[in-house]
Amino acid sequence: MGEDWAFSEIYRRYWKKMFRQAFSKTGSDDAAKEIVQDIFLDLWQRKGSAQILELERYLFKAVKFQVLDFYDKQIVGKRHREALWAKFGEEVTDSVEDQLAFEELNGRILECINGFSEKTREIFTLNRLEGRTVIEIARLLNLPERTVEYHITVGLRHLRGHLKEYIIVFFALATSLMIRKGL
Known part of the structure; x- marks a missing residue:
């Protein structure tokens, strides 16, 4: 009491x-x-x-x-969005439906990444969003390579588990892009 x-x-x-x-x-x-x-x-x-x-x-x-x-999360989210748009955005923006689907998928990915533990989020961001290798991250953070690999694996497993329902959105986007490119 x-x-x-x-x-x-x-x-x-x-x-x-x-x-x-x-x-x-x-x-x-x-x-x-x-x-x-x-x-x-x-x-x-x-x-x-x-x-x-x-x-x-x-x-x-x-x-x-x-x-x-x-603000850290805002910056990571912004960098992630920019990286995704750089890879897919220009091709996706032809269709409003594709753009909305892409935004929804992107938002869900960011939500998942923000739910990671601090260390996993940091390592995952360095690897998947900034393109750093396991060796570079290990040196930068003064960690064993196996620890870095572990956190990347945990992050990927977490994403896969939370994005299962978005697999249809992803395939719809991929199919739409392939049709537009005549593949």
Whole structure:
């Protein structure tokens, strides 16, 4: 009972201030709400193990880091979209239906990548979006090559599992491109 009351009091006291800070940095109502919600969820989940000396300072540093993570995801997403458009976009844009299907598939891929653990997302992005080799990534991140390979495999497995329902969209796009090119 005491933990619930204390958490509610912390939430009541700091939610608006944290939201305003997150909103001022992101300019997005939804992003700011999600950032604050994630911080409080993490705080609740670690309530028995977290040792916080200055609560207000901790909470506002958490907002700062969550905002940075938000922009990190935005940059990775933008790079991914640019890479996909560079490969397929010019050919796909002939048909509005194809373009919409491509956008839907692309959005789902980005959603999946953003759901990876931080390390897997970083390694997967370096490999699949930036085109770096396993050896380059291992040297860059000071990791064994087997660890890099593991994270790439985990990322691919995760994508395959979450994109099963989009296989029809992918084949429709591929077929449409092949028909247009006369293959």
